[in-house]
């Protein structure tokens with residue numbers, strides 16, 4: 219091979235390698251446990267969908283659909299027809315598609331969760347990647363405020379189980395479409411009256427998506443946005459009651475929140491309750507989890523109308539916040555490291571190792587370079603580096619006696635015991651790590 223240029227990963231798309239991957243596995247385990255406690259069940263949908271699922275579902279003028287989707291035309295079939303496909307930028311639309319397609323709500327509401335990679339062509343920076351991972355929880359077929367509250371409490375339970383403390387809950391209500399229309403008319407009139415103060419982005423959005431103007435990061439527009447008509451003032455009786463009921467449940471559960479009237483979320487499918495869990499400890503990308511109610515999305519993508527609510531958290535951001543907060547997780551280490559001085563011992567040694575593994579012992583076997591097994595010294599060095607608490611020595615002496623040496627590597631300062639090779643069930647338990 220000559221010196222060809224090294225191929226690297228795509229910008230904004232990360233490899234997740236040991237030891238960091240152990241933290242991912244730990245987090246996923248905690249999530250599975252908390253989801254099970256709340257009776258949410260796992261779903262897995264494809265990573266690609268028809269592009270129109272997202273243009274219809276997320277809103278044509280959202281940043282995601284306008285500029286961030288990895289969308290392309292598939293190869294044409296034999297009739298010359300080609301599908302427009304997109305890598306999923308989020309999980310809700312695909313899940314809703316699946317729920318509608320398989321008529322999952324025929325016998326009542328469903329509580330579901332998913333984990334997996336999402337793709338957005340954003341400018342990569344800390345906490346913002348082009349392939350990132352979401353864990354999402356969605357409850358479909360339930361219209362009451364208790365499920366909004368249940369989902370928020372589910373997230374809070376998850377933070378507690380993870381040991382995460384540096385977050386704040388922001389809440390808002392986006393009301394119903396007719397209430398939004400009325401507010402929108404008032405908002406557009408207000409913004410038009412201050413047209414000279416709008417930046418380019420805001421002017422472009424004035425008629426397509428004026429609500430998003432309230433979300434502006436432009437400091438020069440903050441005062442203008444502050445004084446704009448507030449959607450909360452346009453909510454009708456039913457919407458106000460729904461919002462109050464969510465808050466009453468949160469208060470009784472001892473969860474505190476801020477009402478943020480400017481919280482509008484970056485996707486168009488929301489109504490009534492919206493919320494975000496945010497932190498100041500991650501710089502600009504401080505939203506670790508966001509969601510809300512989306513009672514019209516199922517219908518919008520062609521399913522039977524049904525209410526729904528959910529959230530998704532950003533795994534990278536949650537892990538980074540855990541790191542910031544100094545939450546440590548244990549790295550997995552094998553219980554035992556098998557030292558095999560001579561390759562002739564391999565068949566017997568490996569048979570024993572398989573038996574030990576079947577008995578629940580985690581064993582790492584020494585492997586040679588291809589030219590022999592390596593010196594005892596180098597094998598012991600590897601055993602130490604593995605973090606295992608015991609070494610198993612399959613030496614010629616031992617095998618001749620039908621035995622294996624079990625040597626404590628960490629505690630017990632080098633205690634050695636010979637054990638019968640053929641009866642690993644008699645001694646497997648002493649290997650199992652108690653740490």
Ligand code: HAM
Pocket residue numbers: 307308309310311338340345346347348349350351352354355356484485505506507508509510512527528529530531532533534535
């Ligand atoms: P979202 O706010 O677009 O909502 O994304 C949810 C979370 O994903 C964010 O709060 C953030 O933690 C993480 N995230 C988003 N983009 C990136 C990125 N480029 N890099 C790293 N992390 C990112 C949704 O996607 C909705 N589907 C949530 C939902 C579920 N609403 C109802 N059900």
